[in-house]
Amino acid sequence: MLREGVGKGGKHLYPVMPYTAYTLLNDKDSLAIKSYLFTLTPRTIKAPENKLSFPFSQRWSLVFWNWLNNENKRFVPAEDKSAEWNRGAYLTEALGHCSQCHTPRTITYGLSKKAYAGTVQMGWYAYNLTSDKQHGLAGWSDAQLKSYLSTGYAKGKGPASGPMAEAVEHGLRYMTPEDIGAIITYLRSIPPQASGPIAQLMPAPPSQVDTEEHARGQKLFAQACSGCHLMDGQGRQSDWAALAGAHSVSDPEAHNLIQVLLSGTSLMTEHGKVSMPSFTGAYTPDELAAVSNYVIAHFGGKLTDVSSAEFKK
Numbered sequence: 001m002l003r004e005g006v007g008k009g010g011k012h013l014y015p016v017m018p019y020t021a022y023t024l025l026n027d028k029d030s031l032a033i034k035s036y037l038f039t040l041t042p043r044t045i046k047a048p049e050n051k052l053s054f055p056f057s058q059r060w061s062l063v064f065w066n067w068l069n070n071e072n073k074r075f076v077p078a079e080d081k082s083a084e085w086n087r088g089a090y091l092t093e094a095l096g097h098c099s100q101c102h103t104p105r106t107i108t109y110g111l112s113k114k115a116y117a118g119t120v121q122m123g124w125y126a127y128n129l130t131s132d133k134q135h136g137l138a139g140w141s142d143a144q145l146k147s148y149l150s151t152g153y154a155k156g157k158g159p160a161s162g163p164m165a166e167a168v169e170h171g172l173r174y175m176t177p178e179d180i181g182a183i184i185t186y187l188r189s190i191p192p193q194a195s196g197p198i199a200q201l202m203p204a205p206p207s208q209v210d211t212e213e214h215a216r217g218q219k220l221f222a223q224a225c226s227g228c229h230l231m232d233g234q235g236r237q238s239d240w241a242a243l244a245g246a247h248s249v250s251d252p253e254a255h256n257l258i259q260v261l262l263s264g265t266s267l268m269t270e271h272g273k274v275s276m277p278s279f280t281g282a283y284t285p286d287e288l289a290a291v292s293n294y295v296i297a298h299f300g301g302k303l304t305d306v307s308s309a310e311f312k313k
Helices: 027-037 058-068 084-095 140-150 162-170 175-190 211-224 255-263 285-300
Strands: 119-121 122-125 265-269 272-276
Touching: 027 119, 084 175, 122 162, 122 255, 140 162, 140 175, 162 255, 162 265, 211 285, 255 285
Parallel strands: none
Antiparallel strands: 119 122, 265 272
């Protein structure tokens, strides 16, 4: 199951179960996962019915998908790299399966050659993790990366949200400082790819902004958002409310900002759970579009044209 995506009775699993990453796991760690799972209390819960449309409903076709996209090989340490780099590569590629979200997909939905260049997944933007200076992690210090991976927040870079917040809450925050450091060492070595939004620390709003729409968005932000985020985006009481430097407020297409306003987000921190609620029940699509355009212009320094249609989908 972990290596070939084949479950009990020869049933092929869909690669939403990331076996194309878990296939890199060694025997010891694979069996350790089994040992842990077998300590959990048994539950009898009926699995939801598969509602995929044709041809995706045909599991047998995954035989051919695996030929193209699953090498079914174990991780082999690189002899010319340090022990820390190899540890980081194993954690990132196998156990963390970070590439499954942060690498663009091919036409067959396998991973492309643009490793960690960033891409949209289920409406959320998984950002560029390469060593690119503008789009990637070269502009992050090691201290910022350690803080972000272990707490979901880095000063000057904003908080994690959506699926990344879940990754921090349910996994990354339990890792040792040594393993977090190893992941950073590996990420630093990934060749640069220039793609995705460029986050800046509190840039000046663009001069070409529509002043009437900007004023409307500003009024809505003051009414609905400033209580937690403050008008300067520095965050009230909690660092996780800070907007300054966050990718989500400097993406001209506003992928993650839209998703947060639509569905909300939350993260367990050392101070307890911090939450951002959905705003679709209290504000109209037109109002959410206006505040989105204001936030990206004011905090991201980018001109954008988020449409109310994005909040009607």
